[in-house]
Amino acid sequence: MEKLRGFRDIYPEEMRGREKIFSVAERVSRSFGYEKIDFPSLEPMDLYRMKSGEELVGQTFSFVDRGGREVTLVPEATPSVVRMLVSRKDLSWPVRWFSFPKFWRYEEPQSGRLREFYQFNADLFGPDNYAVDAENISLAAGILDGYGLSGHYELRINSRELMNLLISKTGASSIPAVLGVIDRLEKTDQETLLGDLVKCGMQRKEASNLLELISTPASEPDLKKKLYALPGSKPIMEKLEKTISLVRASTNSDITLHMSTVRGLSYYTGIVFEAFGKGEKTRSILGGGRYNEMAAMLSGSPIPAIGFGMGDVVIEGLMRKLGIWNESRPSAKAYICTASTDYLEYAFTVAGLLRRSGMDTDIDLSGRSLSAQMKSAAKSGAKKAIIIGAREKSGRKVTLRNMETGEQQEVDLEGALMQF
RNA sequence: GCCGGGGUGGGGUAGUGGAUAUCCUUGGGGACUGUGGAUCCCCGGACCCGGGUUCAAUUCCCGGACCCGGCCCCA
Structure with a gap:
């Protein structure tokens, strides 16, 4: 009878808050022109082998089905969404999809x-420019704002191209390995970080320069100058700055350049x-970016893409901490009581009219x-109670009681309908 | 996969090597068979599982699963 580890039962009280998570994301997405899609919950294991290799497959629920298939x-979302995308040749660009x-x-x-x-996912396929990037990020901010999180989160933006440029100026042998180290910046001490960067092939001096640069807050005026001073950085920086200013135009929330946000490997x-709860040590509440190579990996033909994912678990935790997670119980608006079960048939008739x-x-x-x-009627939170007995049934009437004021009257059915 | 912490009714708790396991709350019923959430009364409901020590284990010891948190990872 025990639940499996890491799975949850969701009771009606909790469904309220959860439905808000879904409905706000859906409404805001549609307001940005995104359309909803869905895809299978079970996929061939090879879909993930192709993209990520065995290591990630080991972190999935995988098994061999009765037909001997590895599933x-x-x-x-991404592999399934990209498969859907490349399977259709009649789509006009851009494609904006969410799930x-x-x-x-x-x-x-x-x-x-x-x-x-x-996990909510929103992707935009086709065009590749700063405005497209800004729009997708604005959707992310719009959804968080829709949850009432404005002012409670920080959206950190960075550019992989910029990071690649920075790292390529060092002696590091592998850019992904360096990004992996940078990704752990906030939970690792300085000495370990330096050591790890040296292991990537950097000089110790290069490593400490890099750490100092990416740890600089975006508010520091010199940072921008230093970045523009890097040979080859100008187009990258201009694009990044334009993106950030467009996102800022769409929300009042905190949008910052944050150079240690690199999204892992x-x-x-x-x-x-990536978005984080302000002052919270929680993991990111949402994250994404541009991934132009993915479609080519899965299908051979390149399709530029940007998108993000947002899990419900971290969002829920943050909303609970902020006291904006709604757990109230939904209440029926009318509650029918009968003087005895003899009147249930009439009660069903009345209920049918009300429900229709x-x-x-x-x-x-x-x-x-x-x-x-x-x-029970009082506890259910019903605004009106309807009492049905011999008198009401014979007169095709009901007794209508206002549960807030305690006033009640005997009215005919049409009159009762009018009261609601 | 690894590490730390944790467990008594649905929720919150008291307590104990031995007796009917405490209290609050929630749930159900009644007082009140044609009328309310108050009050009063009654009822239901728990020692995570397995092994060990012991005359006796909910209590002590070991293991497991589960929960909370951390590492790894975070698609």
């Missing part, structure tokens, strides 16, 4: 991470971004005393 419960499916990853559960979770080729006219209606089916039923 994987989907751990992410909000469940994913599964076989990892140790901890704060902000479970083995089953929902993944497949990004251009701009990268758009009124959520509970019928008390317990057969208990009227007083007990009234207690």
Whole structure:
């Protein structure tokens, strides 16, 4: 009877907040012209082998099905979405798609991470320019703002091209390895970082210069000068600055250049971004970037792409901390009590009328005393109670009680409908 | 996969090598068979699982699963 590790049961009270997560993301996405898609929960394991190699496959729920196929419960959206994209030759660009499916990853559960979770994904395919990047990032900000998180998060933006340029000026033998070190900047001490960078082939002096540069806050006026002074950086910096200013035009939230945001070892080729709760030590609440090589890896034909993913777990944690996670119980607007079960048939008739006219209606089916039923009616939060007994049935009437004021009257059915 | 911490009804708790396991809350019923959330009364519901030590384990020891958190990783 126990749940599996890292999985959750979701009760009605918790569904309220969860539905807001879904509905806001959907509404804001549509307002940006994104259309909703969905894809299978089970995919061939090879879909992830191709993209990521065996290591990531080891962190999935994978098994051999009855037909001998190696299959994987989907751990992410991108491969499936890209497959959908390249399978269609009649799409006009740009393609803006979003989805909000469940994913599964076989990892140790901890704060902000479970083995089953929902993840919102929004991608834009086709054009590749700073405005496209800015629009996708603006959608991310728009959704967080829609959750009521304005002012409570910081959106960090960086450019892989800039980082590649910086790293290529050093003696490092592998850019991805250096990015991996930088990604751990905030949770690792200086000495370890230096050592790790030296292991990547840098001189110690180069390593400390690099660390100093990427640790500089964007508010520091000299930072921009230093970056522009790098040979070859001008077009990259101009693009990055234009992107950031467009995003800032769309939201009042904090948008910052943050050079230690590099998004790990993944497949990004251009701009990268991540959102964090302000003053929280939580993991990122959302992250994404430009990944122009992905389609070519999966299909042979390159399609420029930018997108991001946002898991429900971290968002929920942040909203709970801020006290904006809604757990109130939905209440029926009408609650029908009967003097005895003899009147249930008439109660069903009345309920049918109410429901067809758009009124959520509970019928008390317990057969208990009227007083007990009234207690339930009060507890349910219903605005009106309807009492049905011999008098009401014979006169095709109902007794309508206002649960807030306690006033009640006997009215005919049409009159009752008018009251709602 | 590794490391640290944790467990008593649905939720929150008290307590104990031995007796009917405490209290609050939630849930159900009644007082009140045609009328409310208050009050009063009654009822239901728990020592994570397995092994060991012991005359006796919810309590002590070991292991496991689970929960919380950290590492790795974060697609």
